[in-house]
Amino acid sequence: MSMLHIVNKSPFERNALASCLSHASKGDAVLLIEDAVLGAVAGSQVAHLLLSALATQAIYVLSEDLAARGMEPNRLVKGLQVVDYSGFVDLTVQHDKNQSWL
Template sequence: MSTLHTVNKSPFDRGSLESALAHALPGDAVLLIEDAVVGARSAAARIAEVLKAAMPACSLYVLGPDLSARGIPTTDVIDGMTVVDYAGFVDLVTGHDKTQAWL
């Protein structure tokens, strides 16, 4: 049983990313969408550390169209995070037993 966790709020504004990571189990995936993608930049040291700490256990993804819309090039994204499009989002949903939205 693995879970896809979706997070849509900026980690600079809300605690939903950190709460999601605190409840994600090994083998789960976490996908950043909407405003949460601002947390995927490697230059933002504190949040980048939080994400990197989760990485050995969980796979981390970020929605590319949301990055582009916010002017964040994929080259700015934390190493080890995977950029997906909406089709990739669908594959993540079907590839895990369930989806939990951290609204």
């Protein structure tokens, strides 16, 4: 039993990412989409949250949302994995449930 957590809000505007990471269990996966991808950039104020979460969770970032916002994948915090829409679909299949952090 593992959960896919989906975050879609900028971490600079809301606490959805921080709240998600403090409630995700070991072995869960976290997917950043829409404005949430902005937090994935190395050097950001929330990068340390992602780095410490990587010890227990896989964290994915949606490539289409990164590209739309002008962010190259090489700008991301090390250890984050980039997925496209079909990867998003695979993630929802790999996990038996999901939770959105709005």
